[in-house]
Amino acid sequence: MLLVNIGCGNVYHLNWINLDLVSSSPNVIAWDFRHGIPYDSNTFNVCYSSHLIEHFTQNEAKKLLTECLRVLRPSGIIRLAVPDLEAIARNYLLALERSLSGNIEAQADYEWMMLELFDQMVREFDGGEMGKYLSRSDLLNREFILSRIGYEAEQFWEKQREHLSGKPNLIKKLSSKKFGWLVQKLRIVIAKFLVLLIAGKESAKAFEIGLFRNSGEIHQWMYDRFSLAILLEECGFVNIRVCQAHESRIPDFNSYGLDVIDGKVRKPDSLFIEACKP
Template sequence: MKLLNFGCGSTFHPAWVNIDIASSSPEVREYDIRKNLPYPDAEFDACYSSHVLEHFQQDEAKKLLTECCRILRDKGIIRVVVPDLEAIAREYLFTLEKVDSGIKEAEPDYDWMMLELYDQTVRSVGGGKMRDFLLNPSINNKDFVRYRIGAEAEKFWEIQAHQKSMRERIMAKSPAWFLQKLRIIIAKYLVALVAGNEAKKSFEEGIFRNSGEIHLWMYDRYSLKRLLEQVGFIDVRICRADDSRIPDFNSYGLDMIEGKIRKPDSLFMEAMKP
């Protein structure tokens, strides 16, 4: 089978064709998936993405899924994983009821759910307030955060525990990343020179908001199903993290890692090309 993992980030398997705007490994092809996918019609048996679609405007997401339909073979499967807006909203309301009834111990859980709702939409710096919350040495609801975001929290705390330096992370970047950073630094100071520091600040925020970290839309079981059907997919189904129509899917370690759900805050959905 030929398999495509688009917008893979650092989660990929060598049995798949892995693409992302920035490569984190020789196994990952650097490509801007906001453009048409660089493959011929009916090239793949399955497509997969995790926590990618919410970083696109609605029309861009529709275009990307249309491209996925084009490159899939007949009866090919697409598996889309996104943050589950419905589950986030329900958990937010549950924690709101608890704090409103006077349960002080629920306040950190309530604060975290507010971050899940809004932080990645409104933040203007990398990691946002969510990063500050996770870095707090007196965090007392680690179990709740772990329940919400699973391996992502564990990975974050592990990096901090081993004090992986900024230098190590920067040195892992590609030459193209360094070139782009240099161009932005030059442009930033030219903007300050011509238009002043307020314009420079606006330029920096604009660059960040277009970096791919921001959530530009969110999905629930109805809106994602409707979108997949609009672009031509059929037999749309909600799945569990460990359940897929893609043969041997769990062996690839994409949604399940050592028997644990990698992103438990997710909506898992699959559909078929007619």
């Protein structure tokens, strides 16, 4: 059985072919998904993608899912995980009602849900206001945040602890990067300097924000169980089903540790959905 993980990040399994925009490991193939998927039609039994398509425009997401359909074999399964807009909206409204009643802890939850709704769509710098919020030493709703984003929060706080303990080493971090990454960073530094030199500070700032917003961190769209099912149907998929993190039609899916790790859902804020190629 051939399986492909589209946009794997640093969570992948060696039994899968793992693709991402930037390779985080020799086991991950670097690929720009705007150019399709670099495999022949009818190659894979399973295509999996977690928290990727929301970073594309609606048209780009549709093109990518059409590519997933192409590379899947007949009766092949696609599994998607995306931030669940419906759950975000419901939690926001619940936190709003509780905040209006004077509940102090609910006010912290309300602030967090506002960030979930908007921050990753409007932010202009790495991590955004969400990163600032997670860095607070006086968090009142740590458990609520864990219930919402789970593994992501744990990773953020672990990196924060490492930074405070002085563990990170700049030379070591740079040595772990590929040569192409270093060249690209150097090109950006030179480009920023030239824009500043030619067009001034405001243009240089606009250039910097534009580069960031096209870096892949921004959410270009959001989905719920209705809109994502319609999108999959428009791309040609059938037997579309919303499922839980631990449920799947993919044989032995939970053994790969992609959505559930050590019994915990990696991204609890997710909508999980599966569909088949006719």
